[in-house]
Amino acid sequence: MLQLWLQGFPENASQINASVSVQKKGDCITYWIGASNYVSHKVGDKAGLQFAITSLIINNHARACEISCPPLNIPHRTLMRWIRQHDERGPCSFYVPRNVRGGKIITTEKAVECGRLLDAGMRIADVARRAGINESALRKAVKSGRIPRRGGRPEALRHIPPGEMGKVLGLDRAPEVRTLREKIAVMSGTGTPMEWMKELSKTWMEADP
Numbered sequence: 001m002l003q004l005w006l007q008g009f010p011e012n013a014s015q016i017n018a019s020v021s022v023q024k025k026g027d028c029i030t031y032w033i034g035a036s037n038y039v040s041h042k043v044g045d046k047a048g049l050q051f052a053i054t055s056l057i058i059n060n061h062a063r064a065c066e067i068s069c070p071p072l073n074i075p076h077r078t079l080m081r082w083i084r085q086h087d088e089r090g091p092c093s094f095y096v097p098r099n100v101r102g103g104k105i106i107t108t109e110k111a112v113e114c115g116r117l118l119d120a121g122m123r124i125a126d127v128a129r130r131a132g133i134n135e136s137a138l139r140k141a142v143k144s145g146r147i148p149r150r151g152g153r154p155e156a157l158r159h160i161p162p163g164e165m166g167k168v169l170g171l172d173r174a175p176e177v178r179t180l181r182e183k184i185a186v187m188s189g190t191g192t193p194m195e196w197m198k199e200l201s202k203t204w205m206e207a208d209p
Contacts, residue, residue, distance in 0.1 A: 010035065014071040020062050022071060033061055047094040053079065054086045054094075106133055106141050114138060115148045 009015060010032055013023035021032045030040040031052055039055060041048025053074065056062040064079045085093055106114070110131050117127045124142065128135040141147050 016062055016072065017066050020056060020066075031056065050082050050085075050094040051091050054082050054091065057083060058086065106137060106146070111141065111147050114141075115150075118142070118147065119150045 009021040010023055010030075012025075013021035013032055015021045019033055020038075023030045023032060024043070027043045028040055029043060029049075029052075031038045038061070039052045041052055053067055053072075057064055057067065057079065064076055064083075067074050067079055068076045082094075110133060114127050114131055114133075117130065118124070122130075124138055125135050128138040131138070138147070
């Protein structure tokens with residue numbers, strides 16, 4: 001049985017075509033066909049907007065060219081994308097949370113750890129895998145100077161919060177003064193501190209000529 005819609009629009013509703021209108025009341029947007037409430041959604045509810053608009057178009061209540069005009073002004077390309085999504089994945093797909101691609105955020109601790117591993121000679125791919133972050137994100141961070149490196153540019157430190165500067169300088173791994181004194185006492189007690197200093201200097205020069 002063919003259902004006939006009563007003509008006439010609700011008060012303060014904006015007309016989309018001869019039979020469809022849209023009304024905003026408080027935080028709710030309602031689409032009317034004649035005097036009948038067709039569908040509603042909250043202001044700012046993108047999924048609800050997508051469902052309502054595609055439903056109007058697919059059920060031949062409104063055309064895309066009418067939706068692209070005032071009062072809705074939704075671009076025609078956007079409408080075609082919504083309709084294609086509706087046809088391929090169904091109306092429920094509008095309410096499925098988007099899957100954000102990419103790895104974990106590179107925190108300050110991760111940045112310091114990655115810089116230390118890179119300075120030790122590890123490849124970026126291996127460092128990213130070990131730190132549990134996206135390789136592409138790590139490469140971009142290295143290129144932009146957000147990974148502190150030994151002998152790197154001082155400007156790279158501007159990305160490090162002041163409270164984390166101790167970790168950048170390695171102070172969290174530095175031994176206590178009492179420990180240093182004990183080690184110095186042991187080294188000086190061998191009777192050949194000068195020979196040890198020469199050997200240590202030679203090792204340093206060979207490692208970093």
